[in-house]
Amino acid sequence: MRMKILFWISVAIPLYAYVGYPVALLLLRLVHHRPVRKGPAEPFVSLLVPAHNERDMIERKIRNALALHYPSDKLEIVIACDGSTDATPDIAKQLADGQRVRVLAFPLNRGKVATFNEAIRSLRGDVIVFSDATALLHPDSVARLVANFADATVGAVSGKYTVIEADEDGAGRSEDVYWRYETLLKMLESELSSTLGAHGHLHAIRRELYPFPDPATINDDYVIPVSVVGRGFRAVYEPTAIVSEEAREMSGFSRRVRIMAGNIQQLREIGSLCSPPRLMPLFFFLSHKAVRLLVPFAMLGALLANLFLWDSSPFYGALIVLQAAFYLLALAGLAVTLRPRLLMLPCYFTTINAAVFVGLYHALTGRRSLAWK
Numbered sequence: 120m121r122m123k124i125l126f127w128i129s130v131a132i133p134l135y136a137y138v139g140y141p142v143a144l145l146l147l148r149l150v151h152h153r154p155v156r157k158g159p160a161e162p163f164v165s166l167l168v169p170a171h172n173e174r175d176m177i178e179r180k181i182r183n184a185l186a187l188h189y190p191s192d193k194l195e196i197v198i199a200c201d202g203s204t205d206a207t208p209d210i211a212k213q214l215a216d217g218q219r220v221r222v223l224a225f226p227l228n229r230g231k232v233a234t235f236n237e238a239i240r241s242l243r244g245d246v247i248v249f250s251d252a253t254a255l256l257h258p259d260s261v262a263r264l265v266a267n268f269a270d271a272t273v274g275a276v277s278g279k280y281t282v283i284e285a286d287e288d289g290a291g292r293s294e295d296v297y298w299r300y301e302t303l304l305k306m307l308e309s310e311l312s313s314t315l316g317a318h319g320h321l322h323a324i325r326r327e328l329y330p331f332p333d334p335a336t337i338n339d340d341y342v343i344p345v346s347v348v349g350r351g352f353r354a355v356y357e358p359t360a361i362v363s364e365e366a367r368e369m370s371g372f373s374r375r376v377r378i379m380a381g382n383i384q385q386l387r388e389i390g391s392l393c394s395p396p397r398l399m400p401l402f403f404f405l406s407h408k409a410v411r412l413l414v415p416f417a418m419l420g421a422l423l424a425n426l427f428l429w430d431s432s433p434f435y436g437a438l439i440v441l442q443a444a445f446y447l448l449a450l451a452g453l454a455v456t457l458r459p460r461l462l463m464l465p466c467y468f469t470t471i472n473a474a475v476f477v478g479l480y481h482a483l484t485g486r487r488s489l490a491w492k
Contacts, residue, residue: 122427126435129420132413140406141300144307152310155355158269163193164261165244165326169234171201173252174210180252181214188258189265196220199238202228233334239326247326249340254320254362255283263360264323274328274352275344277305277314278321278360293460293467302358304407309356312399313348315407316341321362328352337381341408342388348400349391375471379478382408415472422446445469 166184170177177198184196196219198211208224215222223238239247246268248261260278267276279302282295308314319340330346332339344354386409392401422442429439445465451457452466 122424125420126424126428129417129424132410132417136406136410136414140410141304141307143406144304144311147311148307153312154310155267155273155353156270157266160265160269161190161193162245162265162268163243164189164195164246164248164265164323165242166194166196166248166250166261167199167235167238167242168197168250168252169199169201169231169238170203170207170211170252171228172203172205172207174203174206176252177207177210178214180250180255181211181220183255184250185220186258187256187261189261191219194219194261195243197238197242198222199234200224201231201234202226204228230334232332232336232339235339236331236334239329239331242326245326246323247329248321248323249319250362251320251364254364256321257361257363260321260360260362261323264321264357267355267357268323268325270353272353273355274347274350275317275324275354276322276360277317277340277344277354277356278362279356279358280318280320281361281363283363283365293463296464297467297471302356305356306358308403308407309354312397312403313344313354314356315345315348315354315400315403317344317354318362320364321360325352336384337377338385341381341385345385345388345391345400345404348397349388372470372474375474376477376481379412379471379474380482381478382412383475383479383482386412412475415475418469418472 166187168180168184170180173180181196181198187194198208198215198221200208200211200222202225208222211220211222212224214220223241225234225237235249246265248264250256264276264278267273280298282298305314305316316338317340322340322344324343324347328347328350330343332342332346336342347354389401389404389409392404425435425439425442428435430436446469448457448462448465449469450466452463453470457463457466
């Protein structure tokens with residue numbers, strides 16, 4: 120009986136995290152909706168681009184930013200070079216004019232948040248837009264972000280992240296599916312109250328609300344919006360403000376480990392939602408982040424319990440066969456690109472959950488630096 124209880128609790132956790140939670144949001148959406156009062160707004164915007172050794176992308180990024188459909192006299196593009204040891208600062212300076220495009224060349228590599236904290240002090244914008252060097256903005260993306268700030272209750276806005284050439288990368292299709300799923304969650308959270316996480320590739324904040332996070336912060340694109348919500352403002356999602364990144368930029372197990380370590384680290388942010396209690400964001404925090412971190416442990420629990428139960432009935436026997444097939448597909452996906460690409464999903468799902476264990480180790484021991492480069 121104990122093994123059956125363990126098995127079904129272990130099954131219930133990932134089912135709630137990935138199916139039950141979005142269903143709950145959809146049901147809530149039927150009875151509650153909090154639209155953003157958008158309007159014409161053209162505040163002075165500082166587009167802040169952190170860069171560390173991005174010589175292959177930085178010129179493309181600057182030209183992409185210069186092509187934005189936003190009044191040129193109300194937009195500054197600031198490239199914050201974080202201790203680059205390649206030609207990134209030199210390339211950026213060739214395109215800088217000191218007004219519309221400026222370069223801040225910091226000599227030491229201190230990490231993304233430390234770079235933000237120092238760069239913010241020299242920015243002129245009423246609204247700060249953050250965007251990674253590898254991310255390409257659609258021409259109207261900044262204007263669509265900024266329109267949300269016409270609503271005085273909005274303190275932060277996230278754009279929509281999309282994947283370029285997902286079919287050309289082994290993990291790209293799975294990553295694309297994952298981000299489409301995450302987009303749905305963020306849209307529903309935003310419509311109900313506030314989305315807690317932004318896309319680091321494109322998000323914005325009212326300058327006076329910037330929290331100056333601890334430089335050791337890993338997931339700044341989560342901590343910054345949560346701090347805004349904790350201060351009584353909304354953090355919303357703007358699906359028409361689109362930013363794109365090539366699939367190959369997202370690969371690598373170490374990247375997933377860093378994200379997971381950041382997810383563990385950001386659990387401490389729950390305090391800002393508890394006093395005073397912000398019930399809907401708190402529900403989002405627990406369901407979208409905290410429960411997700413339990414999923415890899417639940418996967419192990421379900422597998423171990425099923426091993427004890429497989430010969431107790433044909434039902435449990437069939438389930439162990441299905442689990443074995445799932446993990447065999449995951450192992451195969453590590454070796455080769457499976458077709459159809461849907462078969463790569465077990466590999467992607469298993470990999471991101473395996474990263475939780477490694478991320479937990481580094482978060483607890485601090486034996487390896489996970490600072491942004």
